[in-house]
Amino acid sequence: MLPDVQNHARAVDDIMRFIVGTDIVLFLIVIGIMLLFVFKYNKKRHPRAVNIHGNTTLEVVWTVVPVALVLFMFYVGWEGYIQTRVVPKDAMPVKVIGRQWNWSFQYENGKQSDTLYLPQGQPIKCLITSLDVIHGFYIPAFREKQDALPDRVRYMMLYPEKLGTYEITCSMYCGLNHALMATRMVVVPKDLFTKWVNTGVVSVPKVESVDTTQAKGS
Amino acid sequence: MEAQEAKSHSEQISHGTYVLVWLALIVLTCITVAASGINLAAFTIVVTLLIALTKASLVVNIFMHIKFEDKIFKVFLGIAGFTLFVIFSLTFADVFFRR
């Protein structure tokens, strides 16, 4: 599937596997039993039906078990999500500004950039806002997304672990060039990032030279 | 047949009752205007809304005859009231706790 880029992305994939796995089991049970009944109780094999009005035990079981199951799924999903809302003290703030139709990023020292350069191994607190309509700040490889609202600043945590280039897209429909409102996030070594953010003249790995396919799924 | 029932229900109300209810409504209006003049801080809104609720229930029960109608109408009102409660409380689960 998508690459291992941060702990949270792995957690999301695990939760996904758990839910989809359960889904498949449930699906096979329901469809299997249905096909079995359709076969076994076909008119030809079973000409005389039996009126069964219900079975309280059975009905209680198939109410209680799903309730327990979905409550567990809820808990897992909530745990997985709420971890991403924790802001560590050493998080580096980066302003993410959406406008029709591009993203720009502003660092603590006021440096602005159209590409999101981030130091490897540094927790990042993205402070997301918009200048016009609602946009969606979405980094598929990181399994993270938050809407950029014009009147508010919202946050999203990133923990870039691996060097590389990743797609950033707009997930909330925002008008004409919504589909083209894309940019990249480039994770570079810390020292290189420090030089870049302070001078802007140090050459960072060029976007084109990085193998982008790894960020884009299978 | 049901029309007969409905008719007998609403005929229980006399002109005098209506006028009394109207008087109560006017008095409540005066109270709420007076109360809003006193500075009760956050309580002002609570007091005025409680008075408004009282007035509304008078209108619903007497003028709109709900007090004398079949149960089904009360169930309908209950459904609407509950929906309002749900809509407000769930929206405020967001509004109150925004960071």
Place this chain on the structure above:
Amino acid sequence: MSQIVEPASSDVIHGHEAHVHKDNQGAKIGMWLFLLTELLLFAGLFLLYSAYRYFHSDAFHRAGLDMHTLFGTLNTIVLLTSSLTMALSIAAIQRGKKWLSITFLSSTILLGLSFLTVKYFEWSSEIAKGIYPGSAKLLDRSNGEILFFGLYYTMTGLHGLHVIAGMIVLIFMLVFIVRDKITKDDYIKLENAGLYWHLVDIIWIFLFPLFYLIN
């Protein structure tokens, strides 16, 4: 409106009396369901109001200073009285007093008209102060105040439209009574029209403290 209060049947096609379906209780159920939708229509606005008031409570209080409590109180009394005359009109027709019913119903309509007149003067005075949607003076004020007046014009405006709709319905009812289409034995139309009028009153009962008693 008349479609709601008037249960009919498929006799339009076949044109015989046999299955004209007259069900007053059913008509009343239909009317109440309609009233619930009206209630929930306004509920959306009240929800917005309460959220915005929570976000901008100071600005709402500041904006409230520009409201005319007197006009609001006057209109409350006018509308409450119109509800009384409405109820009395129905009580009169129940007792077979046609002309008394007509008198009360006409006063209800006239009271509705006075409500709108007061409303006209109130809005004019606000507009004269330069407070109206999109005005430069309003846009200069804080966000909360813009929202307050936005909601004020929307909610009282929509309520005013309901008063007008109610008056039109009541005028029809008046004609029906005069022509003996509404009588002692068949007054469900008037009753349903009354229900509508009372609902409009109830909505005003809540609008009043939220907009006029906030300062």
Place this chain on the structure above:
Amino acid sequence: MADIAVTPEHLGHSYLENTGKRKGIAAWIFSTDHKRIGILYLISLFTFFSVGVILGILMRLEMLQPGGKLFNAQDYNALFTLHGVIMIFLFVIPGIPATLGNFFLPIQIGAKDVAFPRLNLLSWWLYVTGAIVILLSLFQHGLPDTGWTFYVPYSIRTGTDVTMAVFGVFILGFSSILTGLNFITTIHRMRAPGMTFFKMPLFVWALYATAWVQVIATPVLAITLLLIIIERVFSVGIFDPSKGGDPVLYQHLFWIYSHPAVYIMILPPMGAVSEIITTFSHRTVFGYKAIAMSSLAIAFIGYLVWGHHMFVGGISETAQFVFSLLTFLVAVPSGIKVFNWVATMYKGSIDLQPPFLYVMAFIFLFSIGGLTGLVLGSLATDVHVTATYFVVGHFHYIIFGGGVFIFFGALHYWLPKMFGRMYNKKVANWALAILFIGFNMLYFPMLVMGYEGMPRRYFTYLPQFETWQRISVVGSWILVAGLIIMLTNLIRGVFKGEKVGNNPWGGTTLEWTTSSPPPPENFEEIPVVTHEPYYHPEAAN
């Protein structure tokens, strides 16, 4: 109601023959007969469905290759907006209630008509007016391009003719409300003697629950849309952030209606499924009360979960917690229904006729839709897949695979009753097979692409999605082929099909006791109900 005598003049007549003064089309578009209104809805709904399908096909065609070769961005944005508006508001929401509900609700409870026939006709006229207003928006200042959700502030700022489209939807809302209150009153007041609430067919229960959703939820949408118009036309500050407004509150109000609207779309099909399964299993339904009550439970809990559309939209963590929890709970009553349906097949005597095959397809597709919904209800995974193709796939599985497939299935079920003629069953089966394959080819790739990060509402895409996109495009062609075959077969059946008797399937609810097509008065004699709706005397007890 019961004391009304039926005059013999109707014997032998069907509602299809004109007996009144009006002739030709006027005898239909001014008819207050619920059956004729149902047919009117059916024709208008399928007209707009065809338009929606064509728009959908064009959208898919655009995805044949990346880069927007066929349409530019503006056109594509208009396409998905119109596809959404037409499919949601003009087809799926009126859907089964307005068509088959109108036709069969009174018959199933043994009534002559709905409680307010003229209001019923007015609803149809409002529907047509709303549709025309929406279509007018096409000719004014450019096609609306906001998406069917009309999210502010974009919908306030765009220069396209959003006002007109929104106004059209507003009118449609009234049509929906009037249908809802008509149905509730009908069910409360017009049941035949002996027909207690717990003797009502499950389709009626489903329509009852739906009608409540229509009555209670639609006004909130109406006011929300009205506010967009007020804000656009009079520049009143309500939602626009530049005037202090809060766009998230718009989303709350919008979804307070639009989530329950999903249940307007899915509850009536669920009711039809209960009918079809019992009829073709030739036994009584398993857990009648559980199914009836779960309709109400779904309608009720459906009110409490709207926030899950906004998990990344800026609601508080408290709200995220509450809405996610409630969302998971709404899965349970739907699950109960599926279990009950499957259990109804147990020890039945199953006749694999086309409607039953549709139900099997439904259970398959609806299960996928429901189970992918769990992924979206879970916060951690929702953050990743929301607003991507995954959501598009999910709701098409629910609404198209679930709701619309049963709309087709129910048409196959009730068409012989409505017109007294049978379509070609073999062709119907083939059409279903083609539909089923095309459907899965079209929408399953969307689930995969969504998980890989393909956002929705894009007129172009990254090259790595090309394979899946192309499979999906081909799937859309197959699906359309299936649709054409199915509809042609049904239409042919209406006019030229073999004549059938009053009860070709062996159904037990009241509509099967009257003639096919039914007389204008529905019944020659008002029926008296003495036993449960799914009473199969021939089955063992």
